[in-house]
Amino acid sequence: MLIARPYPLKKDMRCALTHMEKMAFLKKFRCIAGTIALFFLTFFLCYVSSHLRLPLVLSMFWIVNAVVAGIFVRYPSTHRPINYLACALAMFLNDYLFSGGLSSVILINLANIIFIAVVALGLRSLWRSHTDQLTPKQVLILFPVCLTASLLAGTWGGIVSAGGGSLTDNLLNIALWVSEQFSTGLMILPLILSFKRSQKFIWQRTSVLAVLSVPILSLGAALISGPGSIVFPLPVLIWCALVLPVFVSALVTFLVGILEIMMVYENLIGEHLVDSPLEIMTLVSIRLGVAAMVLTPFMVSVTIDAVKTLNRRLEIRANTDFLTQLLSRAGLFEKLGEIPLSAGQTVGLILFDIDFFKAINDNFGHQAGDSVLSELGYILRRDYKEQFYISRFGGEEFALIARDISAEQLYQQAEALRLRVARHDFSLTDRSLSITISLGLEVGSANNNEEWTQLITRLVSKADSRLYLSKAEGRNLTTPDWSEGSPAFSDRTPT
Numbered sequence: 425m426l427i428a429r430p431y432p433l434k435k436d437m438r439c440a441l442t443h444m445e446k447m448a449f450l451k452k453f454r455c456i457a458g459t460i461a462l463f464f465l466t467f468f469l470c471y472v473s474s475h476l477r478l479p480l481v482l483s484m485f486w487i488v489n490a491v492v493a494g495i496f497v498r499y500p501s502t503h504r505p506i507n508y509l510a511c512a513l514a515m516f517l518n519d520y521l522f523s524g525g526l527s528s529v530i531l532i533n534l535a536n537i538i539f540i541a542v543v544a545l546g547l548r549s550l551w552r553s554h555t556d557q558l559t560p561k562q563v564l565i566l567f568p569v570c571l572t573a574s575l576l577a578g579t580w581g582g583i584v585s586a587g588g589g590s591l592t593d594n595l596l597n598i599a600l601w602v603s604e605q606f607s608t609g610l611m612i613l614p615l616i617l618s619f620k621r622s623q624k625f626i627w628q629r630t631s632v633l634a635v636l637s638v639p640i641l642s643l644g645a646a647l648i649s650g651p652g653s654i655v656f657p658l659p660v661l662i663w664c665a666l667v668l669p670v671f672v673s674a675l676v677t678f679l680v681g682i683l684e685i686m687m688v689y690e691n692l693i694g695e696h697l698v699d700s701p702l703e704i705m706t707l708v709s710i711r712l713g714v715a716a717m718v719l720t721p722f723m724v725s726v727t728i729d730a731v732k733t734l735n736r737r738l739e740i741r742a743n744t745d746f747l748t749q750l751l752s753r754a755g756l757f758e759k760l761g762e763i764p765l766s767a768g769q770t771v772g773l774i775l776f777d778i779d780f781f782k783a784i785n786d787n788f789g790h791q792a793g794d795s796v797l798s799e800l801g802y803i804l805r806r807d808y809k810e811q812f813y814i815s816r817f818g819g820e821e822f823a824l825i826a827r828d829i830s831a832e833q834l835y836q837q838a839e840a841l842r843l844r845v846a847r848h849d850f851s852l853t854d855r856s857l858s859i860t861i862s863l864g865l866e867v868g869s870a871n872n873n874e875e876w877t878q879l880i881t882r883l884v885s886k887a888d889s890r891l892y893l894s895k896a897e898g899r900n901l902t903t904p905d906w907s908e909g910s911p912a913f914s915d916r917t918p919t
């Protein structure tokens with residue numbers, strides 16, 4: 425009879441509740457901490473941006489909007505009304521402390537919130553938060569979303585910050601707002617969206633040269649000057665996009681974009697800036713030009729990155745056996761081809777085949793046979809990957825290859841493997857199963873100018889005849905390289 429056990433159950437439930445409460449508390453704490461961090465980040469960026477105002481009244485780079493919008497897109501859990509409120513409060517506080525006049529400050533900062541909201545909502549639906557990889561499609565949508573956000577925010581900001589004035593003043597103000605938001609947005613958003621915490625990258629000569637060429641072309645642009653000089657760095661930025669990781673390329677492009685706009689402000693590029701409609705429109709035009717220029721290398725680097733990832737996936741798929749997750753025969757040769765082979769190098773090969781595998785298929789079904797192959801693949805990957813290159817050579821035939829191994833060491837490893845397999849219970853859906861394997865070994869040295877394919881083919885031919893011997897002598901046996909008089913051959917015994 426089943427006896428009720430109230431206490432342990434209650435205790436379990438209490439533990440589970442406490443755990444859930446703890447998790448809920450942690451989640452809440454993280455949210456509050458995130459909101460406070462966002463408040464201070466916004467305040468700091470507003471402070472920095474508002475000190476980049478000279479020589480015009482409008483900031484040279486109002487970076488805060490793109491940064492906050494980028495955070496909302498990149499980390500969708502932060503996209504919450506409370507965080508909008510925190511950002512707005514930080515903007516109001518900064519303007520109140522350093523510019524005065526709370527009422528106009530609220531209206532002007534509404535433009536910033538409009539930009540953040542439009543970018544966050546426009547890009548959020550397309551961004552897959554579970555992957556860091558950007559797609560060309562996502563980059564394409566960056567342009568219209570950023571433009572819409574800049575147009576809406578800029579129109580509102582331009583009107584409320586002009587404080588009345590003539591229609592021309594209003595239109596010029598709007599043009600300045602829109603162009604600034606658009607160019608700053610397109611410089612900063614790629615940076616935030618492509619940022620990866622860990623990325624393996626080896627600097628090669630071409631990557632270093634590409635980066636070093638950037639300041640040279642930028643200097644050329646500064647020396648020659650004129651409106652066309654904006655695009656001088658473009659070829660080298662495209663080069664960076666081809667050879668650098670997406671984030672590094674975006675960073676270089678961002679720095680060039682910033683430099684160009686600063687040079688415009690310093691009269692190094694373009695005409696002398698005075699506060700007339702023509703000069704303002706020149707600045708607007710240069711900014712829009714910079715925006716278009718910075719997006720181009722970003723599109724190239726994201727597209728190249730997507731192509732590289734696709735190539736890597738195809739390569740893995742082509743070189744890996746789907747069932748066992750081991751190298752296919754072609755994959756083995758491909759892998760070995762990457763390793764230098766010097767004359768005289770010793771290479772050992774274990775070639776083995778499952779005994780009576782056809783009977784497993786016949787008695788338990790093809791799926792059971794697949795399951796055995798898959799489990800065997802798992803054992804080989806787990807226990808032998810360190811010492812050997814492992815390949816599913818054919819149907820139920822496997823090859824293990826090791827460099828710098830003696831005939832005796834190879835024999836010991838092969839015997840250990842044979843016993844390991846024989847003692848293992850392979851699990852099928854409704855039962856477990858024991859199998860045995862027969863092995864043939866060969867150890868050889870590479871000849872002068874011999875390639876991996878030739879060497880392995882030579883070793884396989886010998887090992888295959890020894891595998892056949894193991895089968896002929898009753899299976900569950902290892903036949904080593906006995907031509908070398910290995911003492912192990914005479915010791916071989918079935919389990």
Ligand SMILES: Nc1nc2c(ncn2[C@@H]2O[C@H](COP(=O)(O)OP(=O)(O)OP(=O)(O)O)[C@@H](O)[C@H]2O)c(=O)[nH]1
Pocket residue numbers: 747777778779780781782783785789790791792793794797818819820895899
């Ligand atoms: N389930 C399954 N069976 C496979 C696969 N590849 C090959 N086989 C089967 O493996 C069996 C190999 O049979 P045989 O060559 O006669 O060898 P065996 O039955 O193991 O006998 P011995 O090697 O002489 O011990 C064939 O029936 C193939 O159909 C696979 O991927 N999955």
